[in-house]
Amino acid sequence: MQRTIELTSPQWEFFNNPAKFKAFISGIGAGKTAIGWILAMKEATQQAGSRGLIVAPTYTLIKDVIWWEMDKWVPRQLIKEFSENKKRLKLKNGSEILFRSADNPRHIERLRGLSIAWFWIDECTLLPKLVWDILVGRLRQPGYSYKAWITGTPKGFNWVYELFIKDPIPDSYILYGVPTKSNIFLSREYIQSLEQQYKGQFALQELEGKFVKFEGLVYPGFDIKKHVVDAVPSEFDRVVYGVDWGFRNPACILALGIKNDVAYILQEYYAPKTTDDELIEIAKQMQQKWGVGTFYCDPSEPASIEKFVRAGIDAVKANNEITPGIKAVTSLLESDRLYVHTSCQNTINEFQMYRYDDNDKETPLTPSY
Ligand SMILES: Nc1ncnc2c1ncn2[C@@H]1O[C@H](COP(=O)(O)OP(=O)(O)OP(=O)(O)O)[C@@H](O)[C@H]1O
Ligand SMILES: [Mg+2]
Structure with missing residues (x-):
């Protein structure tokens, strides 16, 4: 039985565009x-x-988004075997699809071993360019033609913009910027509720799929060219960590190395719906990689801090006052004493998007994802 799928008009154009590398960047x-x-x-x-x-x-996104939608797009009669454990879907025609998350450097490094004909990165703007670079080098399954496409919502001017808009190789790289309202399968009420929620530049980004430079930025001095680096020192005077438990936003751990009064954000872990035990595991892995250090934790969850301490981690309550924190970071940026490793894509996104509320110039808005 042949199933017909109706596409929205941008989906249809994207589907038919023959470029080797394609980006569907949308609201x-x-x-x-x-x-x-x-x-x-x-x-x-x-x-x-x-x-x-x-x-x-993240693995959660594989499970809750990619696999959740799989039934809709993969006709049953084509499937030979799907294994959650092996993160693999085998089709009867001998093709296979592997599923991978890229939430820590080890997962990213493991991508290097593969030999593939195509790949697709969903929520690409939350991942570092390294993932793209590694995967382009894996397009080498003998006897097949190679394709790659990425999908996501803009988050400041990051590598997707550089690669697909600023300096694209003509005919090989194409980008479609797609508005939310082009999706005729969404209800009018849903679109209207989004339009009420997002205004101004944020609406351009979240609903129109446009790359925008925000006004009212908390860190206008942050400059990707200057502050994002590939190389970091191999040893530090000390290493400290920052922990956000994440309730509405994803949980986050940052590793920060300090050498000669210069701070380097070395590694980030961002993930929604992460349990304290999972975070403890991540924290330990980070310490193995970068060295033992104090974990400055969001003070709003004392029970979680206590769990960290019981797991042998030097976890303390951070002083979460916003204004002195902003002043400190601004002064580090201005004196070129703060650098972010290129793998920390969410941190880079936040620096480019963290901005003050239009109606209240004192209060920064909580970043949204
Ligand atoms: N061509 C289509 N035919 C039928 N339904 C579609 C089609 N395209 C999208 N949809 C439906 O529209 C809804 C939104 O689509 P989808 O989840 O792909 O959007 P998205 O851009 O990935 O959203 P998000 O920003 O939340 O990641 C889903 O319920 C999806 O099944
Ligand atoms: Mg999606």
């Missing part, structure tokens, strides 16, 4: 995950025996 709910899956099925069915890879920033 919330414009149909990114859907077109990502549809293209995955196009490659997997047209190139029998091919191996493809679907990447999302």
Whole structure:
């Protein structure tokens, strides 16, 4: 039985565009995950025996978004076997699709071992360029033609902008900026509620899928070219960590190395719905990598801090006062004493988007994801 799928008009154009590397950068709910899956099925069915890879920033996103939508886009009769454990979908025509998250450097490094014909990165703007660079080098399954596409919502001017808009290789790289309202499968009420929620520049980014430079930035001095670095010192005078427990926003741990009064943000862990035990595991892995140090924790969850301490981690309440923190960071940036490693994409996004409320110039808005 042939199933017909109706596409929105940007999805249709994206589907048919023959470029090797494609980016579908859109507002919330414009149909990114859907077109990502549809293209995955196009490659997997047209190139029998091919191996493809679907990447999302976290395992939770693989489970709750990619696999959740799978039933809609993968006809049952094509499936030979799906294994959650092996994170693999095998089709009857011999093609297979692997699923990988890229939430820590070890996961990212493991991507290097693969040989694939195509890949798709969902929520690409939450991942560092390193993931893209590694995967482009894995497009080498013998006997197949190679394709890659990425889908996401803009988050400041990051590598996606550089690669696909600023300096694209003509004919090979194309980017579609797609508004939410192009998705005819969303209800009018839903679109209206989003339009009420987002205004101004934020609406351009979150609903129109446009790359925007925000006004009222908390850190206008942050400059990717200057403050984002590939190389960091191999030894530090000390290493400290920052922990946000994440309730409304994702939980976050940052590793910060300090040498000669210069601070380097070395590694970030950002993930929604992470338990304290999982965070303890991440914290330990980070200490193994960067060295033992104090964890300055968001003071709003004393029970979580207590758990860290019981797990042998030197966790203390951070002073979460916003204004002195901003002043300190600003002064570090101005004197070029703060650098962010290129792998810390969410931190880079935040520096570019953290801004004051239009109506209350004193209060920064909590970043949203
Ligand atoms: N071509 C289509 N046919 C039918 N339904 C579609 C199509 N494209 C998208 N949808 C539906 O529209 C809704 C939003 O699509 P999707 O989840 O792909 O958007 P998204 O841009 O990935 O959203 P988010 O910003 O939340 O990641 C989903 O319920 C999806 O199944
Ligand atoms: Mg999606």
